Amino acid sequence: MKTEIQKYFETLQDNICRALEKTDGKGKFHQDIWTHHSGGGGRTRILMHGDVIEKGGVNFSATSGILSQNMAQRMNVEPVGYFATGVSLVIHANNPFVPTIHMNVRYFELENGKYWFGGGIDLTPMYVIPEDGIRFHTGLKTICDKYNPEYYPKYKKWADEYFYLPHRKEMRGIGGIFFDYVAEDEQTTKQNIFDFVQDVGDFFAPFYTETMNLRKNTPYTQKHKDFQLWRRGRYVEFNLIYDRGTLFGLDNQGRSESILMSLPYEVRWLYDYQPEPDTEEAFTLSYLQPKDWINLSQTLKQ
Amino acid sequence: MKTEIQKYFETLQDNICRALEKTDGKGKFHQDIWTHHSGGGGRTRILMHGDVIEKGGVNFSATSGILSQNMAQRMNVEPVGYFATGVSLVIHANNPFVPTIHMNVRYFELENGKYWFGGGIDLTPMYVIPEDGIRFHTGLKTICDKYNPEYYPKYKKWADEYFYLPHRKEMRGIGGIFFDYVAEDEQTTKQNIFDFVQDVGDFFAPFYTETMNLRKNTPYTQKHKDFQLWRRGRYVEFNLIYDRGTLFGLDNQGRSESILMSLPYEVRWLYDYQPEPDTEEAFTLSYLQPKDWINLSQTLKQ
Numbered sequence: 001m002k003t004e005i006q007k008y009f010e011t012l013q014d015n016i017c018r019a020l021e022k023t024d025g026k027g028k029f030h031q032d033i034w035t036h037h038s039g040g041g042g043r044t045r046i047l048m049h050g051d052v053i054e055k056g057g058v059n060f061s062a063t064s065g066i067l068s069q070n071m072a073q074r075m076n077v078e079p080v081g082y083f084a085t086g087v088s089l090v091i092h093a094n095n096p097f098v099p100t101i102h103m104n105v106r107y108f109e110l111e112n113g114k115y116w117f118g119g120g121i122d123l124t125p126m127y128v129i130p131e132d133g134i135r136f137h138t139g140l141k142t143i144c145d146k147y148n149p150e151y152y153p154k155y156k157k158w159a160d161e162y163f164y165l166p167h168r169k170e171m172r173g174i175g176g177i178f179f180d181y182v183a184e185d186e187q188t189t190k191q192n193i194f195d196f197v198q199d200v201g202d203f204f205a206p207f208y209t210e211t212m213n214l215r216k217n218t219p220y221t222q223k224h225k226d227f228q229l230w231r232r233g234r235y236v237e238f239n240l241i242y243d244r245g246t247l248f249g250l251d252n253q254g255r256s257e258s259i260l261m262s263l264p265y266e267v268r269w270l271y272d273y274q275p276e277p278d279t280e281e282a283f284t285l286s287y288l289q290p291k292d293w294i295n296l297s298q299t300l301k302q
Numbered sequence: 303m304k305t306e307i308q309k310y311f312e313t314l315q316d317n318i319c320r321a322l323e324k325t326d327g328k329g330k331f332h333q334d335i336w337t338h339h340s341g342g343g344g345r346t347r348i349l350m351h352g353d354v355i356e357k358g359g360v361n362f363s364a365t366s367g368i369l370s371q372n373m374a375q376r377m378n379v380e381p382v383g384y385f386a387t388g389v390s391l392v393i394h395a396n397n398p399f400v401p402t403i404h405m406n407v408r409y410f411e412l413e414n415g416k417y418w419f420g421g422g423i424d425l426t427p428m429y430v431i432p433e434d435g436i437r438f439h440t441g442l443k444t445i446c447d448k449y450n451p452e453y454y455p456k457y458k459k460w461a462d463e464y465f466y467l468p469h470r471k472e473m474r475g476i477g478g479i480f481f482d483y484v485a486e487d488e489q490t491t492k493q494n495i496f497d498f499v500q501d502v503g504d505f506f507a508p509f510y511t512e513t514m515n516l517r518k519n520t521p522y523t524q525k526h527k528d529f530q531l532w533r534r535g536r537y538v539e540f541n542l543i544y545d546r547g548t549l550f551g552l553d554n555q556g557r558s559e560s561i562l563m564s565l566p567y568e569v570r571w572l573y574d575y576q577p578e579p580d581t582e583e584a585f586t587l588s589y590l591q592p593k594d595w596i597n598l599s600q601t602l603k604q
Binding site for chain 2: 057253267
């Protein structure tokens with residue numbers, strides 16, 4: 001099954017890159033093939049300065065080795081041989097109304113037979129557009145509900161907690177779903193979980209290309225661009241201070257340019273910026289807290 | 303002595319801000335007074351968009367409280383009451399030939415009577431100019447040698463190891479000195495160490511204002527500006543991933559805007575940028591490794 005899973009992730013990367021290039025219309029992915037010091041390797045694909053995408057990275061990797069003491073301790077397992085494969089992507093757009101998005105789907109296997117799936121997808125609008133958030137969360141809930149009615153509430157909450165900057169007391173965006181250490185149990189088979197992970201992976205391209213098309217022509221001014229550059233600072237703070245994937249990768253002597261492709265092209269740090277009350281900037285910040293996006297949809301419809 | 307030390311740090315902040323404003327000629331420090339949740343507080347002073355300084359912060363603080371379990375563990379002491387005071391500064395300039403600089407001088411005291419001084423000063427040129435590095439290290443060595451011939455080699459090495467990005471295999475700049483947990487012993491008194499810390503604190507303003515004056519009118523092109531923005535990305539990576547002061551401050555629920563004032567205004571992340579061989583950019587990168595700056599001076603003179 002390991003081969004099948006790896007094959008799916010490789011194809012997923014191909015499909016996503018093709019869909020993004022087509023929708024962008026101008027940008028092309030540049031590919032770097034790399035090998036990991038302890039075994040395996042990956043394909044890093046970066047698109048810079050497209051028509052819609054300013055900087056986007058879609059990584060596939062399949063690596064193996066022996067868990068370091070650090071890693072084993074963090075995972076609460078013995079330092080045995082491992083195999084890890086997955087796709088990880090982050091897209092930053094030119095237009096401040098096109099949200100930043102991140103997705104990661106991964107499979108981890110130890111030589112003692114233990115395995116698990118993990119992953120997540122979360123949306124980071126520079127300006128929150130409630131319709132996009134509702135479409136995003138409704139789409140994710142539909143996928144989750146197909147497998148287990150407990151998935152969406154559980155994984156949505158996990159994302160709310162994970163994509164959070166304690167020092168800012170705010171989420172980096174409007175969340176999504178996050179899951180880890182998912183393996184077969186009395187209620188589900190390995191194939192079933194793999195199907196779920198595939199549905200999550202396959203959700204990305206149609207959702208995001210639709211969003212690109214919806215928002216890429218929204219007119220914006222320098223004020224919007226300034227706010228986007230400031231919002232990106234929070235994205236960098238999250239990734240470098242808290243993101244486990246980033247810190248794990250750097251710690252594990254991964255290829256730093258592949259890991260840090262998640263950082264935006266241009267970023268700004270102001271000092272103590274606070275938006276004026278009742279502005280679209282203040283509106284966005286008020287949405288960077290856990291929200292019930294499914295019922296928000298009903299509230300907005302009324 | 304605690305009061306005297308705190309008073310010195312307050313005056314140091316005043317003197318530094320006055321000297322920087324005078325040399326900048328345009329920028330003025332904006333002050334925010336804040337209180338810490340567990341006791342004490344500070345004065346954060348920020349200068350934005352000056353003639354020479356793009357973004358600079360000079361913080362004074364004197365806080366007290368009970369050490370958290372985390373902090374106590376890290377310091378290898380019991381979780382007792384503490385008092386901490388110091389000055390911390392980071393200056394980022396407009397002109398890519400004016401280096402970024404950081405200094406921190408601090409005093410820590412536990413209610414059980416234990417105390418120590420710590421601090422450091424390091425230079426991060428966007429473009430390495432050997433003369434500036436030599437002047438910087440020679441000045442620091444002169445101060446160190448006044449107190450103990452072992453200080454400079456020891457504290458210089460500590461800075462080389464501390465201001466290092468393992469995932470980039472490079473230093474964030476050209477080092478300087480770094481010291482911590484310095485207290486009286488058979489060879490030195492508390493007053494002696496305090497004198498040393500004052501000499502380090504007093505070194506900053508004359509050194510940096512001279513450097514500002516020397517380099518502020520160096521002509522530069524877009525290529526130099528681009529390289530500066532890219533170099534700043536490494537500064538951000540260091541501060542958010544490795545800098546103990548930053549992580550300690552955020553972890554201890556410090557005022558995040560005061561802690562993160564160290565981040566530059568504008569920053570860029572490219573993908574896998576490598577300078578061409580034999581360019582001034584490649585020259586700079588070759589200097590981001592531990593160097594013997596004192597003997598470098600003799601090498602360059604020959």
